[in-house]
Every structure is written in structure tokens, then in C-alpha cells.
Amino acid sequence: MLDALQNVLVTPAEMTAIDKAAADSGIDSFTLMRSAGMAVSAAALRLFPEALRFVVLCGPGNNGGDGYVAASALADGGADVAVFALGKPEALKGDAARAQRACPLSVQPLIAYEPQVGDVVIDALFGAGLARDLPEEAYETIERVSEGRIPVIAVDLPSGVDGRTGEVRGTSFTAAHTVTFMARKPGHLLMPGRVRCGALEVFDIGIPARLVSERAGDLRINTPAAWGSHASALDPATHKYRRGHLGVLSGGSLSTGAARLSAAAGLAAGAGLVTLVSPAEALAVNASHLTAVMLREIRDTEDLATWLKDKRVNAFVLGPGFGVGKKARDFALMLCDRALVLDADGMTSFEKARAELFERAANSGGRLVMTPHEGEFARLFPEIAADAALSKIEKAQAAARLSHAVIVYKGPDTVVAAPSGRAVVNANAPPSLATAGSGDVLAGIVGAHLAQGMPAFEAAAAAVWRHGEAGTRAGRGMTAETLIENIPPLP
Structure with missing residues (x-):
């Protein structure tokens, strides 16, 4: 199905409309989140089989929900996994709250994360919808990860990159690999966001191509x-x-x-x-x-x-x-x-x-x-x-x-x-x-x-x-x- 969408660029606002249209059509939104999180965990195991520990950084929204699903899947597969959260997990709502409750791992505050040799970070703090500067805790964590040269897999888009403009909101992760869903966003192609994404993987989480095409604008990749x-x-x-x-x-x-x-x-x-x-x-x-x-x-x-x-x-x-x-x-x-x-x-x-x-x-x-x-x-x-x-x-x-x-x-x-x-x-x-x-x-x-x-x-x-x-x-x-x-x- 992604072949039909391979040249489409979808803005964060359009992606929000696509997600709503999928839910309105009867598609279970938690099933979509589970597909996204499973895709991230599969990428992590495929790309970094030698990792000593997967560190999943979860944010306060649905991107964090994807992270909790990924953490659960990695733990189920026998990997050593640690979860750190920005904000209070109990304040999560909707699908993200459901994903967090289903995660069997303890959750520590984001500020407590200290990079270790052998870590691989899964960045599920903020996705393509980020349109403000990062909070101080996230900023400090990104700096520590960068200084430690810890490899990063980004969920949707490296945290700190604006999905609409590609601009960096103060700072951002520089990912080795980014997993996004259904279609690329402008921030994946526009500089400097493009060089922060590393290798980009677009994963089909199950939204019909028709719903994506109907709500995508006139923006395309030049092919x-x-x-x-x-x-x-x-x-x-x-x-x-x-x-x-x-x-x-x-x-x-x-x-x-x-x-x-x-x-x-x-x-x-x-x-x-x-x-x-x-x-x-x-x-x-x-x-x-x-x-x-x-x-x-x-x-x-x-x-x-x-x-x-x-x-x-x-x-x-x-x-x-x-x-x-x-x-x-x-x-x-x-x-x-x-x-x-x-x-x-x-x-x-x-x-x-x-x-x-x-x-x-x-x-x-x-x-x-x-x-x-x-x-x-x-x-x-x-x-x-x-x-x-x-x-x-x-x-x-x-x-x-x-x-x-x-x-x-x-x-x-x-x-x-x-x-x-x-x-x-x-x-x-x-x-x-x-x-x-x-x-x-x-x-x-x-x-x-x-x-x-x-x-x-x-x-x-x-x-x-x-x-x-x-x-x-x-x-x-x-x-x-x-x-x-x-x-x-x-x-």
C-alpha cells in the first residue's frame, strides 16, 4: 500500500486529520498505536542486535504511547529495557495512557537517565507535531545523549525537529534511524531536519491509502x-x-x-x-x-x-x-x-x-x-x-x-x-x-x-x-x- 504514498508529503496538521478520519471510519486507534510501537521495536532489534540495553524515552503524548508499546515488545523479546518519562505517566490520556498501563516495566523520570556504554536510545519524546521549543529536561537529556555518542532511533521524527518546517527547536536528537508512519513529513526532507533523521523508514500501520490521499495537500517529493x-x-x-x-x-x-x-x-x-x-x-x-x-x-x-x-x-x-x-x-x-x-x-x-x-x-x-x-x-x-x-x-x-x-x-x-x-x-x-x-x-x-x-x-x-x-x-x-x-x- 505504501507504494501509492511513497511520493506524498503530509504536514503534521494533515496527519492529525488523517488519524481522526481513521478513527471516525471505525479503525481502532490503539491498534494503530500498537502497530507503530511494534514497528519501532522491530527496527531496534534489526539494527542494533548487539545493544546491551534499550533505553526508551517516552513523552507526554501519543509519541510516548508508541514508546511504551515498543518498550513492552522489546522486553517480551528478552531485551534489557529501561523506560524514562518526561512528565507524570499518570497524567497521560487516551491510547497513550492505555499503552503505559500495559507496559510491565517501571518508569523513571527523564532527568534520571544517565547514558551508559552499550545503550541504544529510542526517542519517543515528541513526534512530528512539535511546534515549540523543547522543555529544559528534554534539552538536557538530548545534550547528554549527544555527548555520550549514544545511537538513537527516533519515533516519527527526532525530538526537537519541527515536522512542518524542519527547523530545530533549540536542540534535537541526531538519529541513526527514524521510523515514521504512513507518509513522510516536511521535516524529514527540509534542512536541517533532514540530516537529523538518519536513515528514514516509512511504515504502514494500517490506515487505508484512500484516507491519506484524500487529506493530503498538493505537496510531494520530487520524483x-x-x-x-x-x-x-x-x-x-x-x-x-x-x-x-x-x-x-x-x-x-x-x-x-x-x-x-x-x-x-x-x-x-x-x-x-x-x-x-x-x-x-x-x-x-x-x-x-x-x-x-x-x-x-x-x-x-x-x-x-x-x-x-x-x-x-x-x-x-x-x-x-x-x-x-x-x-x-x-x-x-x-x-x-x-x-x-x-x-x-x-x-x-x-x-x-x-x-x-x-x-x-x-x-x-x-x-x-x-x-x-x-x-x-x-x-x-x-x-x-x-x-x-x-x-x-x-x-x-x-x-x-x-x-x-x-x-x-x-x-x-x-x-x-x-x-x-x-x-x-x-x-x-x-x-x-x-x-x-x-x-x-x-x-x-x-x-x-x-x-x-x-x-x-x-x-x-x-x-x-x-x-x-x-x-x-x-x-x-x-x-x-x-x-x-x-x-x-x-x-
């Missing part, structure tokens, strides 16, 4: 399932003039490399033709480096308007090494009625003049994709970036709504968001992608997809995925040039 139905438009056997013509705009003679990287990536990613648009002073240097990519001189808006009479030139990349200023703004506004990737200098040029760009994007009927990293995002969307209550996903969604563009909010946890609210979080990018020119390559891949007719959201999401796969193929010593050589075919 071919999100855009694969549009990949047929990129048939490599078709005629080159039907595979789109991508134009990439170059900067001056000392700033041409970034645009050439985008152009080369666009060609490698499947555009039928790619033209590098160059000012007169950069023609010679660009010509000396180009082979399959064509070259065209365009000095000003009049030259650009003349070229745009050729409707076969249907997608553009503007920004890499182009320069910040009026020329970038004028060119971008002229290109908004086609498909446009606005990157780097192209976005920064609108820092103090964004209203005209957003209005043009709303009214032009074109396909605008913007690809900001964190600094560029803060310059173009300062009020959204400054809102600490929003997750990275929510910031990207808000920026997409405001700008009427598809937003590729870059980073190790790149988020692609559409004005409709649809969003994907990328999970296949290796750390080696953090290298000069990597973003220029990504812009070129997005441009290639747009040129070949993919809708803007799917073009961007597919490009981010291919970019990540290329990074993995290229390996740790990659450069932007070798990244281009490793762009994989679309699945």
Missing part, C-alpha cells in the same frame, strides 16, 4: 511521478526544429562563462537548438568557445524585438553573468510572453522594481520560472523571507503566488512551487552540487524543458531532479562542465 507524464514531449527521435529553440543571453566580455554553461546544459538536456545571445563586445570570446551552440549578436531592445519576430525561438534563459540593471529588466519584460527562466542577475535587477515584473507575468500568458538561492530570495521577496513562522515550502508557495511565477527555491532541500500552491521538495541532490556554475547548469536544463513544451512547474521540477541525478553521476570531484556531461536522460 518522476510528479512530472513523468509530460516527459513524452521530450522525444529524442523527433526533428530538431520540433524540440524547441532556446535562447540564452550572455553578459559582457568578462562575464560570458555562466551563460555558456547554461547554453551547453540546455543543449545536453534536449533542446533542439540553442542560441547564445551576445553583445558585440563579447562575440569574439563567445565564438571561440562554441561549437553546436549557435551565436547571435543582440545589442539592445530593438535587436531583441527583431529576433522575437521568429516565433520558433520559444524559450529563454536570462541572468547568468548578464549584469544587473536596466538592460536586464528591459529584456526580461520583453521575454515574459514566451517561456523565460529568470536567474541570478536577472532576478536581482528587479529587487527594487518587482511590481512590473510580477504584473507582466500575471498578464502575459507566458511561462516564467525564477530560480533564487537564499540570498536572491531574500532580496526579491524580503517580507516573505523575514517571516520566521513560514517553512521553506510555505515561503516558496507564497513567493509563487505573489509573483505569478514558478519558484525554484534552491538549496540542499530545493523546493519547486507553482502559483496554484502545488509544490515538490527535492531529495536527490548530493552535497557536491554546491560548486561554481552548478546553478547556471540548472537554469539551462529548465530552459531546455520549457523549449520542448513542458509546463513551467513540470519543467522546473524535472530539471531539479535531473540536476541532482547528474551530480550523483559526476561524483565528488565534479565541476559544472562535468555536471553537464552527466545529465541523465529523462525516465
Whole structure:
């Protein structure tokens, strides 16, 4: 059943609604808790058969209930188990209270736990629903566990990680393994939560997929399932003039490399033709480096308007090494009625003049994709970036709504968001992608997809995925040039 949910991301609020829907449908909620706790105990025995003692840390809610079930199952299996609780066990309610009463082990206060060599901690303090800073007792326990280098298995999400935002609420466990239930949560993918989870296991506790799907929003993990139905438009056997013509705009003679990287990536990613648009002073240097990519001189808006009479030139990349200023703004506004990737200098040029760009994007009927990293995002969307209550996903969604563009909010946890609210979080990018020119390559891949007719959201999401796969193929010593050589075919 989990195959149907493998790309779904569920927020903590949506998971609460799913749990309620399951109970309303007649599914026994304690049976679900028992399944969750048994899955955790099975993972503990499988992963740490050499453990001298399993230490189960139980919180004051249902996550703690999962912990009591796990502790009981481990003890039944003959393991040495110790249970420590945050708060008073007698104050528990509902299923958590039932699980605690059924646990045959004595319960000690959390503050009494002293890590020992051979311990394995099962963290059942707080799950994905945590939305406040940790209490002092939990904070101190996490610090002691970290100092003792005790391996941790997290129940649902490492305590201290906010399941909605991935942010750390003061401190958190860094788990070796995390067991979550039914579907991943944003905190499993968004940084820094992602690196605190260790290996992630999603376990089916028995909630029908229909109930999960009906209450999940438009948030998904970025895989071919999100855009694969549009990949047929990129048939490599078709005629080159039907595979789109991508134009990439170059900067001056000392700033041409970034645009050439985008152009080369666009060609490698499947555009039928790619033209590098160059000012007169950069023609010679660009010509000396180009082979399959064509070259065209365009000095000003009049030259650009003349070229745009050729409707076969249907997608553009503007920004890499182009320069910040009026020329970038004028060119971008002229290109908004086609498909446009606005990157780097192209976005920064609108820092103090964004209203005209957003209005043009709303009214032009074109396909605008913007690809900001964190600094560029803060310059173009300062009020959204400054809102600490929003997750990275929510910031990207808000920026997409405001700008009427598809937003590729870059980073190790790149988020692609559409004005409709649809969003994907990328999970296949290796750390080696953090290298000069990597973003220029990504812009070129997005441009290639747009040129070949993919809708803007799917073009961007597919490009981010291919970019990540290329990074993995290229390996740790990659450069932007070798990244281009490793762009994989679309699945």
C-alpha cells in the first residue's frame, strides 16, 4: 500500500486529520498505536542486535504511547529495557495512557537517565507535531545523549525537529534511524531536519491509502511521478526544429562563462537548438568557445524585438553573468510572453522594481520560472523571507503566488512551487552540487524543458531532479562542465 504514498508529503496538521478520519471510519486507534510501537521495536532489534540495553524515552503524548508499546515488545523479546518519562505517566490520556498501563516495566523520570556504554536510545519524546521549543529536561537529556555518542532511533521524527518546517527547536536528537508512519513529513526532507533523521523508514500501520490521499495537500517529493507524464514531449527521435529553440543571453566580455554553461546544459538536456545571445563586445570570446551552440549578436531592445519576430525561438534563459540593471529588466519584460527562466542577475535587477515584473507575468500568458538561492530570495521577496513562522515550502508557495511565477527555491532541500500552491521538495541532490556554475547548469536544463513544451512547474521540477541525478553521476570531484556531461536522460 505504501507504494501509492511513497511520493506524498503530509504536514503534521494533515496527519492529525488523517488519524481522526481513521478513527471516525471505525479503525481502532490503539491498534494503530500498537502497530507503530511494534514497528519501532522491530527496527531496534534489526539494527542494533548487539545493544546491551534499550533505553526508551517516552513523552507526554501519543509519541510516548508508541514508546511504551515498543518498550513492552522489546522486553517480551528478552531485551534489557529501561523506560524514562518526561512528565507524570499518570497524567497521560487516551491510547497513550492505555499503552503505559500495559507496559510491565517501571518508569523513571527523564532527568534520571544517565547514558551508559552499550545503550541504544529510542526517542519517543515528541513526534512530528512539535511546534515549540523543547522543555529544559528534554534539552538536557538530548545534550547528554549527544555527548555520550549514544545511537538513537527516533519515533516519527527526532525530538526537537519541527515536522512542518524542519527547523530545530533549540536542540534535537541526531538519529541513526527514524521510523515514521504512513507518509513522510516536511521535516524529514527540509534542512536541517533532514540530516537529523538518519536513515528514514516509512511504515504502514494500517490506515487505508484512500484516507491519506484524500487529506493530503498538493505537496510531494520530487520524483518522476510528479512530472513523468509530460516527459513524452521530450522525444529524442523527433526533428530538431520540433524540440524547441532556446535562447540564452550572455553578459559582457568578462562575464560570458555562466551563460555558456547554461547554453551547453540546455543543449545536453534536449533542446533542439540553442542560441547564445551576445553583445558585440563579447562575440569574439563567445565564438571561440562554441561549437553546436549557435551565436547571435543582440545589442539592445530593438535587436531583441527583431529576433522575437521568429516565433520558433520559444524559450529563454536570462541572468547568468548578464549584469544587473536596466538592460536586464528591459529584456526580461520583453521575454515574459514566451517561456523565460529568470536567474541570478536577472532576478536581482528587479529587487527594487518587482511590481512590473510580477504584473507582466500575471498578464502575459507566458511561462516564467525564477530560480533564487537564499540570498536572491531574500532580496526579491524580503517580507516573505523575514517571516520566521513560514517553512521553506510555505515561503516558496507564497513567493509563487505573489509573483505569478514558478519558484525554484534552491538549496540542499530545493523546493519547486507553482502559483496554484502545488509544490515538490527535492531529495536527490548530493552535497557536491554546491560548486561554481552548478546553478547556471540548472537554469539551462529548465530552459531546455520549457523549449520542448513542458509546463513551467513540470519543467522546473524535472530539471531539479535531473540536476541532482547528474551530480550523483559526476561524483565528488565534479565541476559544472562535468555536471553537464552527466545529465541523465529523462525516465
